[in-house]
Amino acid sequence: MGAWLDEPLSWGNALVLFLWAAVFLLIVLGFVTYAIYYERKVIGWMQLRVGPNRVGPLGLLQTVADIFKLLIKEDTIPRKADRLLFILAPALAFIPSFAVLAVIPYSEKLYFADLNVGLLYYAALSGITTLAIVLGGWASNNKYALLGGMRSAAQMISYEVPLVISIVGVILLSGSLNLKDIVTAQDGGWFWHWNLFPQIIGFVVFFIAAVSELNRTPFDLPEAESELIAGYHVEYSGFRFAFFMLAEYVYVYAIAALTTVLFLGGWHAPAPFLDFVPGIIWFLLKFAFVVFSLFWIRATFPRVRIDQLMSLGWKVLLPVAIANVFLTALWLELFVK
Amino acid sequence: MDHYVNHYVVVAIFLVLGILLPVVALTVGRWLRPHKPTDPKRSTYESGNEPVGEGQVKFNIRYYLFALMFVIFDVETVFLYPWAVAYNKLGLFVLVEMFIFAGMLLVGLLYAWKKRVLKWN
Numbered sequence: 001m002g003a004w005l006d007e008p009l010s011w012g013n014a015l016v017l018f019l020w021a022a023v024f025l026l027i028v029l030g031f032v033t034y035a036i037y038y039e040r041k042v043i044g045w046m047q048l049r050v051g052p053n054r055v056g057p058l059g060l061l062q063t064v065a066d067i068f069k070l071l072i073k074e075d076t077i078p079r080k081a082d083r084l085l086f087i088l089a090p091a092l093a094f095i096p097s098f099a100v101l102a103v104i105p106y107s108e109k110l111y112f113a114d115l116n117v118g119l120l121y122y123a124a125l126s127g128i129t130t131l132a133i134v135l136g137g138w139a140s141n142n143k144y145a146l147l148g149g150m151r152s153a154a155q156m157i158s159y160e161v162p163l164v165i166s167i168v169g170v171i172l173l174s175g176s177l178n179l180k181d182i183v184t185a186q187d188g189g190w191f192w193h194w195n196l197f198p199q200i201i202g203f204v205v206f207f208i209a210a211v212s213e214l215n216r217t218p219f220d221l222p223e224a225e226s227e228l229i230a231g232y233h234v235e236y237s238g239f240r241f242a243f244f245m246l247a248e249y250v251y252v253y254a255i256a257a258l259t260t261v262l263f264l265g266g267w268h269a270p271a272p273f274l275d276f277v278p279g280i281i282w283f284l285l286k287f288a289f290v291v292f293s294l295f296w297i298r299a300t301f302p303r304v305r306i307d308q309l310m311s312l313g314w315k316v317l318l319p320v321a322i323a324n325v326f327l328t329a330l331w332l333e334l335f336v337k
Numbered sequence: 338m339d340h341y342v343n344h345y346v347v348v349a350i351f352l353v354l355g356i357l358l359p360v361v362a363l364t365v366g367r368w369l370r371p372h373k374p375t376d377p378k379r380s381t382y383e384s385g386n387e388p389v390g391e392g393q394v395k396f397n398i399r400y401y402l403f404a405l406m407f408v409i410f411d412v413e414t415v416f417l418y419p420w421a422v423a424y425n426k427l428g429l430f431v432l433v434e435m436f437i438f439a440g441m442l443l444v445g446l447l448y449a450w451k452k453r454v455l456k457w458n
């Protein structure tokens with residue numbers, strides 16, 4: 001990828017970039033298919049069940065069958081729904097989830113866009129999905145959907161700020177918003193040079209806020225099945241519903257990749273003598289571990305109440321995130337400069 | 338980073354692909370899926386009962402004060418980001434300055450806390 005990006009722009013080059021991005025889109029779709037399968041398996045095992053095992057060997061084709069079912073399912077739009085917004089919302093949820101992936105670097109050579117404002121780009125675009133959820137909830141003209149959408153907005157305003165501030169510590173340490181530079185700054189040979197250890201407070205805040213931004217258990221209030229049926233997407237069926245789900249799982253990919261880049265040292269090996277293993281393998285291992293943790297959290301934690309959610313965000317995470325920024329700044333001032 | 342416009346071309350390509358996928362998938366879906374709308378199918382879902390009133394009701398959004406605070410702290414992050422990027426080139430003075438700035442906002446947060454704004458009632 002890196003080589004193509006260094007050549008002058010021409011139609012031919014743009015076409016090659018387009019094809020690479022299209023291949024990447026297929027990889028992401030493949031990831032989503034098997035992440036759903038794996039999530040169901042993992043949760044099944046944690047609950048002493050078997051999980052999907054009927055469709056194909058070991059149930060491997062279960063999600064493929066699910067997607068095909070959604071594709072040929074009738075698409076109903078309620079009479080009272082706001083048609084235009086109803087159709088727009090699922091697409092609007094998906095577009096930013098894929099667009100944020102452009103800035104993730106996978107190894108020294110393998111990246112798509114190396115933006116100087118990479119982190120800011122991620123934070124700015126990922127907020128748009130909440131807008132789509134509120135839009136979908138409102139356009140459905142359904143009480144459950146509206147409540148789900150409003151909860152999503154409440155959650156976003158409470159967790160976006162701690163999420164964004166918890167990253168400031170990482171930016172202070174690396175002096176850049178460029179995700180590639182952030183990974184390079186964590187190069188020291190050993191795993192304790194990763195941002196995870198100097199930024200442990202920031203990491204904890206980031207991870208909690210990230211799970212909340214993903215709308216996943218224990219923060220899945222917008223779609224709380226037992227209270228709001230399915231929340232904001234209760235009126236959606238067929239492929240429009242699939243796009244909301246797709247956006248959620250593409251964000252799982254995005255947040256796992258971002259956590260790896262920001263805190264887990266990206267493609268760096270944990271110890272100098274393990275350097276012979278290619279960087280991309282390390283990246284994928286860390287990435288897979290973060291994805292597993294997200295499923296693990298989902299299987300273990302009960303859903304929080306909305307008032308607990310709001311007070312955790314404002315009374316705990318926000319002050320802790322700001323304290324972390326100044327602790328990092330003071331540490332840099334006193335010991336590094 | 339010589340051909341820096343390339344990176345923004347990639348971002349544009351990602352956006353285009355992100356738009357294309359829903360458009361293509363939903364168009365293909367339209368050829369494959371049945372379309373037999375009936376009146377009960379198109380009614381609003383309300384746990385199997387006849388829907389009562391409108392869905393887009395006006396209700397008390399209890400968190401509008403949170404929303405105001407969100408705006409304030411979001412603006413704070415706008416100042417924090419460039420400060421953090423340039424921190425190594427700046428002196429102690431700027432750290433103190435940022436400390437005062439964030440301190441004032443934290444006093445505001447504390448005030449809201451004491452005024453029970455952060456309580457969901």
